[in-house]
Amino acid sequence: MNVGEVAALAGVTVRTLHHYDRIGLLSPSGRTAAGYRQYAPADLDRLHRVLMYRELGFSLEDVAAVLDDPDADPTVHLRRQHALLRERLERTRAMLAAVEKEMEAQHMGVPLTPEEKFEVFGGFDPDRYEAEAEERWGDTDAWAESKRRTSSYSKDDWLRIRDEQTAVDERFVAAMRSGAPADSEAAMDAAEAARQSISRWFYDCPPEMHAALGRMYVENERFTATYETVAPGLAQYVSTAVQANAARQSD
Amino acid sequence: MNVGEVAALAGVTVRTLHHYDRIGLLSPSGRTAAGYRQYAPADLDRLHRVLMYRELGFSLEDVAAVLDDPDADPTVHLRRQHALLRERLERTRAMLAAVEKEMEAQHMGVPLTPEEKFEVFGGFDPDRYEAEAEERWGDTDAWAESKRRTSSYSKDDWLRIRDEQTAVDERFVAAMRSGAPADSEAAMDAAEAARQSISRWFYDCPPEMHAALGRMYVENERFTATYETVAPGLAQYVSTAVQANAARQSD
DNA sequence: GTGCGGCCTGACGTGGCGTCAGGGTCAAGG
DNA sequence: CCTTGACCCTGACGCCACGTCAGGCCGCAC
Numbered sequence: 403m404n405v406g407e408v409a410a411l412a413g414v415t416v417r418t419l420h421h422y423d424r425i426g427l428l429s430p431s432g433r434t435a436a437g438y439r440q441y442a443p444a445d446l447d448r449l450h451r452v453l454m455y456r457e458l459g460f461s462l463e464d465v466a467a468v469l470d471d472p473d474a475d476p477t478v479h480l481r482r483q484h485a486l487l488r489e490r491l492e493r494t495r496a497m498l499a500a501v502e503k504e505m506e507a508q509h510m511g512v513p514l515t516p517e518e519k520f521e522v523f524g525g526f527d528p529d530r531y532e533a534e535a536e537e538r539w540g541d542t543d544a545w546a547e548s549k550r551r552t553s554s555y556s557k558d559d560w561l562r563i564r565d566e567q568t569a570v571d572e573r574f575v576a577a578m579r580s581g582a583p584a585d586s587e588a589a590m591d592a593a594e595a596a597r598q599s600i601s602r603w604f605y606d607c608p609p610e611m612h613a614a615l616g617r618m619y620v621e622n623e624r625f626t627a628t629y630e631t632v633a634p635g636l637a638q639y640v641s642t643a644v645q646a647n648a649a650r651q652s653d
Numbered sequence: 654m655n656v657g658e659v660a661a662l663a664g665v666t667v668r669t670l671h672h673y674d675r676i677g678l679l680s681p682s683g684r685t686a687a688g689y690r691q692y693a694p695a696d697l698d699r700l701h702r703v704l705m706y707r708e709l710g711f712s713l714e715d716v717a718a719v720l721d722d723p724d725a726d727p728t729v730h731l732r733r734q735h736a737l738l739r740e741r742l743e744r745t746r747a748m749l750a751a752v753e754k755e756m757e758a759q760h761m762g763v764p765l766t767p768e769e770k771f772e773v774f775g776g777f778d779p780d781r782y783e784a785e786a787e788e789r790w791g792d793t794d795a796w797a798e799s800k801r802r803t804s805s806y807s808k809d810d811w812l813r814i815r816d817e818q819t820a821v822d823e824r825f826v827a828a829m830r831s832g833a834p835a836d837s838e839a840a841m842d843a844a845e846a847a848r849q850s851i852s853r854w855f856y857d858c859p860p861e862m863h864a865a866l867g868r869m870y871v872e873n874e875r876f877t878a879t880y881e882t883v884a885p886g887l888a889q890y891v892s893t894a895v896q897a898n899a900a901r902q903s904d
Numbered sequence: 905g906t907g908c909g910g911c912c913t914g915a916c917g918t919g920g921c922g923t924c925a926g927g928g929t930c931a932a933g934g
Numbered sequence: 935c936c937t938t939g940a941c942c943c944t945g946a947c948g949c950c951a952c953g954t955c956a957g958g959c960c961g962c963a964c
Contacts, residue, residue, distance in 0.1 A: 406941065416942085421921060436929055438942060457748075462920070480756045487749045494745060497708075498738045505731045520662050520701065657910065667911085672952060687960055689911060713951070 403441045405430075412449055427466050428452055451479055458486045570596045574640050584642035593640070593647035609648035654692045656681075663700055670700075678717050679703055702730055709737045821847045825891050835893035844891070844898035 409416045422428040423439065428448055432440035441449075448469065455465040468479070573592035582588045597609065660667045673679040674690065679699055683691035692700075699720065706716040719730070824843035833839045 404942075415922080417922065418920085420944090425920095434929095434942095436942080437944090438929080454748075454752075456920095476759065477756070480752055480759065484749065484752050484756070487745055487752060491742065491745045491749065494738055494742045497705075498735065498742065501705075501731055501735050501738060505728070505735070508727065508731065520664070520697075655911075666953080668953065669951085671913090676951095685960095687911080688913090689960080707951095 403446075405439050405441075408441045408446065408449070411446075412453060414453070422449075422452065422462075425462065425466075427462055427469075454479075454483050458483065458490070567596075567599065570599060571636075574636060574643065577643075578636065578639050584639045585646035589639070589643035590647040590650055593643040594651075596640075596644065597647070609651040654697075656690050656692075659692045659697065659700070662697075663704060665704070673700075673703065673713075676713060676717075678713055678720075705730075705734050709734065709741070818847075818850065821850060822887075825887060825894065828894075829887065829890045835890045836897035840890070840894035841898040841901055844894040845902075847891075847895065848898070 403411075405416045405419050409419055419428070419439070423430065428445065430439040430445055431442045434440060451469055452462075452465055455468065456462070460468070468482075471478075570592060573595065574589065577586065577588040577592055578584075580588070654662075656667045656670050660670055670679070670690070674681065679696065681690040681696055682693045685691060702720055703713075703716055706719065707713070711719070719733075722729075821843060824846065825840065828837065828839040828843055829835075831839070
């Protein structure tokens with residue numbers, strides 16, 4: 403098949419196929435003597451995957467990365483696409499619910515505050531966070547359970563969660579400011595409170611998993627930044643305290 | 654509120670707010686003496702709508718257009734956003750179903766042909782088509798009914814529909830090639846078959862509605878192009894035949 | 905008064921194509 | 935055999951929605 407036919411079949415422009423060729427994302431497996439691009443069935447398969455991932459918000463660079471991954475089991479792609487689509491379904495449902503809530507509120511003359519509107523929609527930027535979390539945690543059970551649980555949380559639930567987390571952070575800060583070392587009883591107790599909070603609201607988080615999380619607090623810039631804005635040095639402090647607490651429990 | 658606070662609340666960057674200000678999409682209603690942008694609650698409302706429409710795929714120019722529409726009843730926006738989100742939900746569901754079908758096929762060792770894959774996904778470019786149809790038909794009952802019905806169609810159904818439409822087109826072509834005028838009995842019979850096909854597969858299409866469709870065949874470049882690729886002059890021929898048929902029925 | 909974080913305005917860079925310009929290719933009809 | 939019109943090629947520039955510095959002005963805490 404030549405470019406025009408492929409473009410018509412896939413619903414893209416010829417220019418798009420040229421572009422994918424030039425950047426090396428999808429080069430046709432053959433050319434005619436005159437230089438015409440010739441696409442083989444395998445090329446169509448690849449194009450299909452490209453378009454799927456593109457639709458799901460991947461950059462073309464990322465698409466190339468996942469498609470050229472040597473562990474290129476085709477079922478991996480299908481499973482990942484399935485997971486991402488389900489996520490998108492959830493997100494769309496949430497937005498739909500938010501709009502319906504707004505309609506209702508407006509109908510009853512109860513104006514929502516701007517905060518309430520942004521809370522669900524943009525607010526804490528669910529899209530990027532979810533993408534990163536998904537990438538990091540793959541399809542672990544914890545991630546699935548967290549998704550399942552949090553999907554039904556109300557605004558009040560989220561407020562309570564935030565307050566609880568703030569309170570735990572305060573305990574860490576207080577311990578640190580008092581001069582107690584990160585593996586002191588006070589710090590470890592705060593870590594334990596944090597672990598239980600996670601288990602209560604998101605997913606069952608045994609000490610070993612919490613220790614892994616603790617390592618991430620200093621390895622991952624995002625988490626580090628979060629803690630460092632609360633108090634300088636807090637990321638390292640919390641990380642150490644969490645791992646110490648996990649070690650204490652396994653004794 | 655100043656830019657930083659607004660950006661954090663809405664989950665966008667400061668640069669984005671600067672951009673929206675410069676292009677006139679969202680200018681803060683005030684400035685401090687030092688030139689700091691000051692956002693009022695009304696500005697946040699507008700930002701909220703901007704982000705909604707952006708998320709739904711509108712260009713910033715189009716966002717400005719709908720938001721500055723003088724018929725700026727807030728309920729209009731909510732209703733439109735609601736409709737668009739439901740569409741997106743449908744589309745995501747369809748893609749999810751397609752992926753599941755692929756998984757199943759792969760699991761059972763039945764390889765799908767490339768055509769089958771693209772059929773649902775890209776194929777006839779549902780996104781743009783839907784967007785245009787929605788714009789054109791607003792939220793008419795016909796549109797809603799069509800959506801409702803077609804959402805449950807299987808691949809075999811679509812194949813049958815395509816064959817049926819091809820057959821009807823062939824009747825038009827044959828009539829035209831035979832030299833029969835567009836308001837001849839043969840042409841009008843073909844038109845009637847087309848009308849019944851629409852009613853059977855998409856929505857109840859009475860003669861008047863079909864006449865309106867007929868006018869669109871020559872007014873809308875897309876439909877014109879479709880028919881003209883089958884045979885030159887066919888668009889005008891079909892258009893005339895459809896309207897003649899509608900007139901015949903009302904007698 | 906001196907940091908230090910936040911704000912300002914240019915100005916250039918980037919990703920994913922759209923859109924000509926200038927020219928070769930190929931199958932059908934005269 | 936030749937022409938004609940549809941399709942293909944390769945640059946090269948344009949565009950949108952920002953990202954990313956650079957250079958400099960607030961503002962408030964110590």
